[in-house]
Structure formats: structure tokens, C-alpha cells
Amino acid sequence: MKVRESLLKYISPKVPVEVRRDAARLFSSGSSAQDVQVEGAEKLTTADRLTILFILSFDSDPETSKEAATGFAAFDTGELATALADKLDPRLLRSLISLHSDDAELHTLIADNPGADATVKELVAAKVGAQEAVAGPESKEGPESSEEPEEEEEGSIYKRLQKMNAAEKIKLGLTGGKAERGLLINDANKIVSNAVLKNPRITDGEIIMLVNSKTASDEVLRMIARNREWVKNPQVKIGLITNPKTPLPIAMRFLDYIEKRELAKIAKSKNVSSVLSSNAMRKMERMR
Known part of the structure; x- marks a missing residue:
């Protein structure tokens, strides 16, 4: 896992174990700079803190790994949204999906993250599909449209989209053509519309x-x-x-x-x- 060099002083195995323990305690949700003094901590972004906790959760020192894992799991959801604006490692993103399996809004942010790879997006799509199955079948009315599609092909696509579940729409958003993108971008599901923007053909x-x-x-x-x-x-x-x-x-x-x-x-x-x-x-x- 590649990290910025400035983070190594908190996570490297070569760093004294006391420093790693202090970092795990400080960056855990609910701790404050007054509780533990860690040099340079005030310059770190929220994404940096989350990354440090994720890496330290695998630390060879049991005390450090336990503290970091607890902090990572309890990381404030509001701060998670801030952290997800920056590029994060796919392995970290997969852990967040597992920890927050029922949080649809967070899944949207995870899928949108610049570091999200195909596996992350497939996991999000699978979660969305599972949530949709529990919630019941999708409305057959489909997304509202102020005007009828002008071309027969587009009309056919529109009908096909109405029969799709969210997971299928996400996959199509990532790979579909211009007509499909034009319809899916207005989908009420944020993950679907954001998938369109990830389409390399846009x-x-x-x-x-x-x-x-x-x-x-x-x-x-x-x-x-x-x-x-x-x-x-x-x-x-x-x-x-x-x-x-x-x-x-x-x-x-x-x-x-x-x-x-x-x-x-x-x-x-x-x-x-x-x-x-x-x-x-x-x-x-x-x-x-």
C-alpha cells in the first residue's frame, strides 16, 4: 500500500512502538490533541488520519493494532465523508464497505472516490442490489422525463432501463453509450448518475x-x-x-x-x- 512519505513517521515498523501507539490513540475518533501529543498531527488531513488508522490496525504490536482498529471502525461518519473527497487506497475503501454495509449514502461516496477500482465499484453495486431486494421491487414508472425520447433507439433504451435494478444501471452507467448515459445521468439514484461520470467514453x-x-x-x-x-x-x-x-x-x-x-x-x-x-x-x- 503506497502512502505519502510524511505519514511514515506514524506507521513505519521502524518507528518506536510508543509513537505508533500514540498515533493510534490520537487519530481514533473521540481523541484530541490534548490527550496525546504527536508531532505534526495538526497538519494532517482527515484522509491522512483515516489512512494511518487503517494501516496501524495491521500493526505487529497488539495494543497498537487494537486501538487503531477500534478507531477506524468508530470513525465519525461526517468525517468519513470529508476523507472520501480525497483519493484513498482500494483496500481501505473495501474495509469501509464491509464496516458500513447498510449505509447507502456512504456507498455513493465510496464508489465516487478517485481511488475506487473495479472491485470496489462491484462491491457497491452488489450492496445496492441487495438493499433493493430487501426494499422490494423498483417502481415501474421510472425516472421522470419532461419530454419523450426523439429517437426510436433511445425510446427502446428507456424501456429497458425501467426494467433494470440499481446494480444493473450502475454497470450500464460505467460502460454504456451516449444515449444510455444521457438517460442514466438523470437517475434518482446518486450512485447510478455518478457511475455515468466515471464512464471512460463520456x-x-x-x-x-x-x-x-x-x-x-x-x-x-x-x-x-x-x-x-x-x-x-x-x-x-x-x-x-x-x-x-x-x-x-x-x-x-x-x-x-x-x-x-x-x-x-x-x-x-x-x-x-x-x-x-x-x-x-x-x-x-x-x-x-
Whole structure:
């Protein structure tokens, strides 16, 4: 398992056992820096802390491994969501799936993690399928659509999707063609729509259409905003800023990365929030 070099001073077998024990105690949920002093701990991210606990849970020292395993299992779910925004090792992600087998929202975040490999995604899909079987058959109405598919092929796909369970939709989202992606991206199940964004065949044109779509969910827009390649495109940045579904902190962040003429348009626009237009105006004034 590859880890950042800065974490080795807490987890390496060469580090004194007392240091590893202290790290396991400090980074366990509910501990505080006042309880145990560990050098450099305040600079670590939530993902770092989770990774340290996971690795130390396999430590050769029984006291360290027990403390770390307990801390990993009890890690606060709110902090888990924060940690899952960063790339995590697939083995760690698989452990989280096992520990939180009934948490559908957490499964969505795990499947979306940049470190999630095919095995992780298959495990999530299997969990979703099992949960769906317990909950009962899916509604036959399918996702709402404001207009009928224009092409016969798309209409056929639409009917096929209505008969699929969530696990089947996730797999299709990861591998399907453009027509299938266009329908699945609007699925009410977040894991399904996010699977579409993981599809290697998705194009920049589709992403631009999504960021400008008023029907795109805030979760889809969040996922797009996290992708460094997509947000290099100026049209994607503008779409994220001006789409009312984009979470405000994300839209605000992209104001720093657009050209002056686009900033001027947003400053004068009545179609964006007043917070955005005011901030755009202030940035314009600082440029003078």
C-alpha cells in the first residue's frame, strides 16, 4: 500500500512502538490533541488520519493494532465523508464497505472516490442490489422525463432501463453509450448518475451540456467540479458558476479562474445569485 512519505513517521515498523501507539490513540475518533501529543498531527488531513488508522490496525504490536482498529471502525461518519473527497487506497475503501454495509449514502461516496477500482465499484453495486431486494421491487414508472425520447433507439433504451435494478444501471452507467448515459445521468439514484461520470467514453461535449442543464443534480455538478481535466475547459467553469444548482462555495471558487470579460458578464447578470454577482463585481474592481 503506497502512502505519502510524511505519514511514515506514524506507521513505519521502524518507528518506536510508543509513537505508533500514540498515533493510534490520537487519530481514533473521540481523541484530541490534548490527550496525546504527536508531532505534526495538526497538519494532517482527515484522509491522512483515516489512512494511518487503517494501516496501524495491521500493526505487529497488539495494543497498537487494537486501538487503531477500534478507531477506524468508530470513525465519525461526517468525517468519513470529508476523507472520501480525497483519493484513498482500494483496500481501505473495501474495509469501509464491509464496516458500513447498510449505509447507502456512504456507498455513493465510496464508489465516487478517485481511488475506487473495479472491485470496489462491484462491491457497491452488489450492496445496492441487495438493499433493493430487501426494499422490494423498483417502481415501474421510472425516472421522470419532461419530454419523450426523439429517437426510436433511445425510446427502446428507456424501456429497458425501467426494467433494470440499481446494480444493473450502475454497470450500464460505467460502460454504456451516449444515449444510455444521457438517460442514466438523470437517475434518482446518486450512485447510478455518478457511475455515468466515471464512464471512460463520456465526452467534453456531454460535460458542457450537463453544467448548463437546469435539470442536472447538485451531486452531478459536484462530481464534475472535482474533475481537474474537465474544469480546465473554460465553458465548464462558466457553466458551473452560472448553474443555479451548483453549490455556492463551488461556484464562488471558480470565479478566481475565469477571464475578465466573463467576470464582467457575471457581475451584471440577473440570472445568478446576488452573492455571486457581488463577488464578481468586487473582483472586477480589484483588477482596475
